[in-house]
Amino acid sequence: MASSSSTASTEEASTSQPEKKEETKQKKEDDGEESDKESDEKMFECNICLDTAKDAVVSYCGHLFCWPCLYQWLETRPNRQSCPVCKAAISRDKCIPLYGRGGSGKDPRSKIPPRPPPTRTEQTDNGRFSWGSNEGNGGFHMSFGIGAFPFGFFASAFNFGAPGTAPAGANFMTPQQIEEQEFLSKVFIWVALIFIVWLMLA
């Protein structure tokens, strides 16, 4: 430090130093607050996208995810569904939606999140439709970008076109949905058969 008998310029320097110190102190406090905020926000980061969780759900094992992220994870490994953090058993029914103040209050799990568009091209006679009764609000859910599908489905069912083949895009369906679809297509075929037999007999 400069002594009291120093020249004006060094005095100036010595007086400006404490100010600087205060400034840096202030800055440090700000940083402290910011890092607190940061760690608070990190508490609520989705474990998959590392962003603040949207449509948040928490697993029974206590791990937080965005529902769209968790949904995609479960779809990636339909046969071996495990928590991405601790590998505990996990499924759609083994997680709890979180409702903060100001949220819509809707169950995030009731909507199938937007998925990346398929890159494959559709076959014209390979119909597809999504039966949404287990999605919580009845009615039909049309899967992503496949508008005319129910009709395609009926057409293929009555054409007896390959009833046993796995439907295209099945990787976007839950196992229950696939089962339901297969069951339905069998029912339609039997109804059609019975109708034809009845026509022939009558």
Place this chain on the structure above:
Amino acid sequence: MANIATQRIKREFKEVVKSEEVARCAIRIDLVNDSWSELRGEIAGPPDTPYEGGVFALEILVPETYPFNPPKVRFLTKIWHPNISSVTGAICLDILKDQWAAAMTLRTVLLSLQALLAAAEPDDPQDAVVARQYKEYHNIFKTTAQHWTAIYAGGPNRIGEYETRVTRLVDMGVDELTARAVLSANNWDLERATETIFS
């Protein structure tokens, strides 16, 4: 690349850069291009292992479906380890295959690889020759791994005797890398190595 993958890699990149392991020079990560789909990793050989003192470079390819599928990782630096191919650098590690979980990050992958160097799994080998040496001639395995670390990864324990044998083979017109690999695979037995090469 899909948006979620790029977003996440950017975040993870920051996480690695800030991590305390980087401060200790234990792991490092660099960008190769602007697309964030290819990265270069670096891990230090863990202490008290034959790999101590070496620095190993890794190629990290991030798939479009990251983080739902694991990154593709392979060693660029040659290494003598039962679970890593001494030829291609391919890695046999469950978390890079079926045990991958979406919450794992580049940092945890690099740390897992470091842990793999410290604890080999010779019963689930990638390189069968190395694994057999690990089980049957463990001391030779250790010195060979040390020697490879010194030659390829900048480690301190170069073994002069081994290098003399490599030079002998090189004098016979054998490529240096081949000579070292064949000698290593034959437990540094010069006669058997010569037989293997010239038969």
